[in-house]
Amino acid sequence: MTEPRSIPRGDPLGSAIAATIAQRLGDRSCAFVFPSQVAADSWAEAALGLPGVVALEKDRFLGWDRFLERATRNSAPAGKKAAEPADRLIWALATLAQQSRRPFLRILAKPELEPPLSLAPSLARLAPALRGIARDLALALAVAGSAANGQSAEVADYLTLSAGYDRFLEAQGLYEVSHLEPAFREPERCVIFEPALMPDYARFEARLSAAPGIELVSPFDGAAGARAADDAGPAPTLRKYATFREEIQDVLAQCAALVDDGLEPSAIAISAPSLTPDIRAHLGAMARKFGLPLAFHAGEPLSASPFGRLLRALAGAQAEGFSLRTLRALFGKGALGWKSPAAAAALLRYASRYCLRWPRSGKKPSRPARRRSAPKRGPFTMP
Numbered sequence: 597m598t599e600p601r602s603i604p605r606g607d608p609l610g611s612a613i614a615a616t617i618a619q620r621l622g623d624r625s626c627a628f629v630f631p632s633q634v635a636a637d638s639w640a641e642a643a644l645g646l647p648g649v650v651a652l653e654k655d656r657f658l659g660w661d662r663f664l665e666r667a668t669r670n671s672a673p674a675g676k677k678a679a680e681p682a683d684r685l686i687w688a689l690a691t692l693a694q695q696s697r698r699p700f701l702r703i704l705a706k707p708e709l710e711p712p713l714s715l716a717p718s719l720a721r722l723a724p725a726l727r728g729i730a731r732d733l734a735l736a737l738a739v740a741g742s743a744a745n746g747q748s749a750e751v752a753d754y755l756t757l758s759a760g761y762d763r764f765l766e767a768q769g770l771y772e773v774s775h776l777e778p779a780f781r782e783p784e785r786c787v788i789f790e791p792a793l794m795p796d797y798a799r800f801e802a803r804l805s806a807a808p809g810i811e812l813v814s815p816f817d818g819a820a821g822a823r824a825a826d827d828a829g830p831a832p833t834l835r836k837y838a839t840f841r842e843e844i845q846d847v848l849a850q851c852a853a854l855v856d857d858g859l860e861p862s863a864i865a866i867s868a869p870s871l872t873p874d875i876r877a878h879l880g881a882m883a884r885k886f887g888l889p890l891a892f893h894a895g896e897p898l899s900a901s902p903f904g905r906l907l908r909a910l911a912g913a914q915a916e917g918f919s920l921r922t923l924r925a926l927f928g929k930g931a932l933g934w935k936s937p938a939a940a941a942a943l944l945r946y947a948s949r950y951c952l953r954w955p956r957s958g959k960k961p962s963r964p965a966r967r968r969s970a971p972k973r974g975p976f977t978m979p
Contacts, residue, residue: 613639613789616813618646624653626785631793633659660794661724662837663786672771679770681720687764688719688874689911691757697915706756713907714869723761724774725796732798775825778803785809800824844882852886921948 601606620626630636640657658666663752665678672678694700699707705715722729733751763880765771791797791804791812804810837843849862852908868875876892883890913922 614642614646615789616789617643620785620787620798621646621649621652623785624656626787627656627663629658629660629663629786629788631660631790633662635659636662647953658786661773663788664778665771668773668776670779671776672773676769676771679724679772680832681767683768683770684720684723685716686910686914687723687761688716690764690906690914691719692716695916698758701753706872709872709874710951712872713904713911716907716911718869719757722757723797724772726758726761727772727775728796728799730754760829785811787811787813823882844879848886848888849883851888855888861885899935906908 617628617639621627628636628639630639636659639655639971640652640654643652644659661678661681692705692713692715695705695711699705699708705711715955732749733754778800786809788794788804788810791801792814804812835843835846837846847866851861854864855861868879871892880890909922909926913919913926916922
């Protein structure tokens with residue numbers, strides 16, 4: 597487990613990140629890199645509130661993916677496009693659908709259980725780093741030898757996911773920017789915030805640290821972070837764990853300590869991303885070791901919401917090659933709210949008429965030949 601760090605609350609413009617941006621904003625050759633483009637866009641908007649700032653270039657605020665895309669643009673394979681979050685989500689949904697039909701993951705997803713669609717975003721975020729994770733795990737397993745036999749199934753899952761994602765990229769004409777070797781040019785300057793949060797950062801750490809124009813900043817380390825935390829008062833704590841088991845053990849140990857100090861168990865809440873039967877059984881068994889009572893409460897699953905139904909319908913359509921059955925589930929009556937129901941009906945009629953289906957071979961479907969009817973014979977038509 598990494599050392600806990602305090603994350604100060606309050607006005608973002610009074611934070612260590614804002615102070616760093618303000619100091620370097622005057623250098624128009626300097627870009628600011630964040631773990632995601634959403635975070636970068638948010639800070640670009642917030643930076644307009646800094647004293648003396650009237651306008652700024654939005655393309656100076658980059659997510660990690662766009663930063664790598666810039667750094668690898670000269671080594672990008674010809675004729676291919678860089679994978680985007682939407683592409684990764686489609687792959688994740690297709691992977692979960694495949695796991696549901698014919699289970700192939702043994703540890704990362706239990707074969708006897710239906711994989712929840714809520715896993716798709718996490719799997720999509722993991723996709724760029726899968727190749728590096730699989731490589732590192734395979735190397736660690738080879739070094740550990742027979743002492744790590746229990747971990748071989750988990751390593752096999754990561755290797756399978758990595759190989760599947762590589763096949764998806766090849767089939768769709770895509771490439772992952774994190775798979776390319778970046779070239780950091782000296783005139784360019786970048787400030788990278790919280791680099792340890794970046795996917796597959798370990799592979800680039802040595803080169804980024806040595807690059808003359810790259811500045812790596814962890815805003816909540818050091819004196820600046822301590823001053824910001826003191827100004828903001830009590831703050832939540834951020835901890836990072838190597839494994840799910842280590843995280844749960846530490847959380848339950850802290851809960852047990854609170855109960856021993858006199859806190860009622862009903863005053864403690866633990867939030868989990870999903871509560872599948874397997875996770876419930878696992879949490880219950882670990883809680884009993886600490887003598888903690890657990891009461892599970894869960895809302896409706898994502899698949900019960902309109903957006904969840906859309907994701908399930910999209911995953912089913914992609915998995916079956918956009919067959920007519922899955923298109924009806926996607927566009928049919930009661931599936932989604934269409935502004936023009938007639939347009940949805942017309943799409944289905946077109947698909948039904950021409951038997952549209954994208955074959956698994958990857959070749960484009962050909963338009964079926966239509967039989968020519970015999971010419972009508974009038975009273976003066978020659979035979």
